[in-house]
Amino acid sequence: MTDMLSPGARIGILGGGQLGRMLSVAAARLGFVTHIFEPGANPPAGQVADRVTTAVYDDAAALKAFAESVDVITYEFENIPTEALDLLEANCPIHPGREALRVSQDRLTEKNFLAGLGLKTAPFADITDLNSLKAAIDQIGTPAILKTRRFGYDGKGQARLRGPEDAEAALADMAGAPAILEGFVNFSHEVSVIAARGIDGQVACFDPGENVHRDGILHTTTVPARLAPAQRTDAVLLAANILNALDYVGVMGVELFVTSEGLIVNEVAPRVHNSGHWTQNGCAVDQFEQHIRAVAGWPLGDGQRHSDVVMENLIGDDMDRVPELARERDVALHLYGKAEVKPGRKMAHFNRITR
């Protein structure tokens, strides 16, 4: 498929959360009609989509019908079961492709892939039992973080080791799941590059944003990030390197630590990324439209920004700030339509245009 998908074509989106919701709106803006596949009832994306299928990922009939109803499939999250992907792919093209999912679904595979490209990562080791954990602590040192290889996000499935004495408790936290130990990186700040690659191999990156986390969840992204010109170039080339190696189609979030020894890759996400939400109010083509353009075979936007932006997440009770924020000048609110406010739940974000 090198042709542009025509307006009126149908785009299937796996996952009906806020990312699927904002992808759906971007797709509609380009004239596409969207169909959401989501196990949970009343997904936020369903409020702005043409169709919603409510079914689990091992419902083969539902997956097949979904795949047959659309012209291309994409997704808002990387933890899609392999069997579901097999079924879908037999009936419809999926972008980004399987290789990107295979690599990013497993922290160990991802780290090995990045190292294989000659990119720097935090020191890491495969952990299968207490012995391998103890050996890894000897090699990597502490503090360190033990993480499940699969299905972790927003700080979930992680345990900190302040010293070797924390080994057993941390391992117990993994509940038997395969894990990796990651050494701490002495970084000054974290940035992320939202990179996109088209079906024709064209790569476009948005300006790197600087991320601040709170309690393991992204709190703010500020654009422009503090980066020397050479670092900025490095960040963008490094991201392009990753996308090209995966023959990637779509938007990818690449998180980088800025250190005195250069940039270290923290992790990659084969999808639109929370740290790219600023593009909605900073660029003519935002990350959601950029992703849709890529998977639909359209030319990419160039990533140029017209404004500086600070993005801030509204999590749980932060929603109480909405009436006040609505009064503020240069603030653009983006609410996710989630019925229930829960602690730690991403409910909305806002972009403050700063220049």
Add this chain to the structure above:
Amino acid sequence: MTDMLSPGARIGILGGGQLGRMLSVAAARLGFVTHIFEPGANPPAGQVADRVTTAVYDDAAALKAFAESVDVITYEFENIPTEALDLLEANCPIHPGREALRVSQDRLTEKNFLAGLGLKTAPFADITDLNSLKAAIDQIGTPAILKTRRFGYDGKGQARLRGPEDAEAALADMAGAPAILEGFVNFSHEVSVIAARGIDGQVACFDPGENVHRDGILHTTTVPARLAPAQRTDAVLLAANILNALDYVGVMGVELFVTSEGLIVNEVAPRVHNSGHWTQNGCAVDQFEQHIRAVAGWPLGDGQRHSDVVMENLIGDDMDRVPELARERDVALHLYGKAEVKPGRKMAHFNRITR
């Protein structure tokens, strides 16, 4: 209702065209859930709305059920039958209110209303038959335009009179509908003010845009418009004057002719307006969100723009330009999801960020 409607509340939108579609997306961005009422099947707005009711405006049961399912009702077009409004309003608040509709549904009423505020309009006369038309021509002169009092838009329901000899043919074009004769105005250019008024009476205006029409349909809007500072102030004050007089809630489009004798009001539209589409890529809060904010009792955005923009409509076969436009830098495309391309049909627009 002076409270802010809470996220999760339901907003009903009468009309499922492109304006309803963009209103629906803006409402979702503020966490609202939308319900479209539209007689035509598969309306563009339905692709990005939570619910769609397909029913005609004299289906009392459907209107009542619609009104009862939402917390507030708004609309994308002013020609809603009075009986339908009566039924809806008995069950749910409607913004903008009845007075704005009464005035704008009838060109004669509108002209008299504007004149009553001391605002300048084109010379006009009520036309009931050939005698009154001839008398009006004597008074106003030619060239002039005969227009139906109701249900005209985008140049429909209009006949030009080059000289008195065109009177009978022009009147025949009206097919017996009540009409007014409007004299030509010698203007240098047309601008429009997209003005908003909140439930608390707060007024906010976007920067005036300069409009160019082709074949009676808006072709481009350029912001900033060519206006002297004093004209700019006049335009905004005049718009505020109109909104205050109507105790208006929502966004209104006010079209103005710029002449050597000052600003002349062409017409007003009690809704979001094609000439305000540039705000989507020029402002933190665009006209669609501004309208939703007003009808939901939220504070208004201040109308400040972060970028200069030229908006251009894509009409009929202009859609063939989409692949080329998608390649252009600083161009943001907005497609309407209409299945069929027809001559004269508004299919999409794009905003070019020029600074």
